[in-house]
Amino acid sequence: xxxxDEIQTRLxxxxxxxxxxxxxxxxxxxxxxxxxEGGETHFAVTMEAEDFGPLSxxxxxxxxxxxxxxxxxxxxxxxRLTLSx
Numbered sequence: 001x002x003x004x005d006e007i008q009t010r011l012x013x014x015x016x017x018x019x020x021x022x023x024x025x026x027x028x029x030x031x032x033x034x035x036x037e038g039g040e041t042h043f044a045v046t047m048e049a050e051d052f053g054p055l056s057x058x059x060x061x062x063x064x065x066x067x068x069x070x071x072x073x074x075x076x077x078x079x080r081l082t083l084s085x
Contacts, residue, residue, distance in 0.1 A: 002040065003024070003040040003043070003072070003075060003076065004022050004023075004024050004040070004043070006072055007022045007043060007045065007068060007072065008020065008022045010067055010068050010069070010072065011045070011047060011064065011067055011068070013067075014063075014067035015047065015049040015051050015052075015063075015067065016049065016050075016051075017047045017048055017049040018048045018049065018050070019046070019047065019048040020045075020046070020047045020048075021044075021045070021046040021047070022043060022044075022045050023043065023044045023045075024040060024042070024043055025042045025043060025044050025078075025080070026040060026041045026042045026043075040075070041076065041077040041078065042076075042077055042078040042080075043076060043078070043079050043080070044080040044082070045064070045079065045080070045081050045082070045083075046082040046083075047064075047081075047082070047083050047084075048083075048084045048085070049083075049085065050085060051063070051085075052083055052084060052085040053085035055085075057083075060081075060083040061081055061083070064081055064083065
């Protein structure tokens, strides 16, 4: 399964978001640190979920990292998060 699909599947299961977008931005980072042939290294996630309502920005980011899990986080070089309730 592609990393993009894994991210989407795990976040949908954890947060039941109203809106979720997962974009692989790896190609725009070609030649930069962490880039690998084949991409799947740099991602942008935009998500709107009711669960984020009472959480601070830091708590939202921690919740996303927890939902993705250490195995998936270890395969990602950069993860840009835009999270709202």
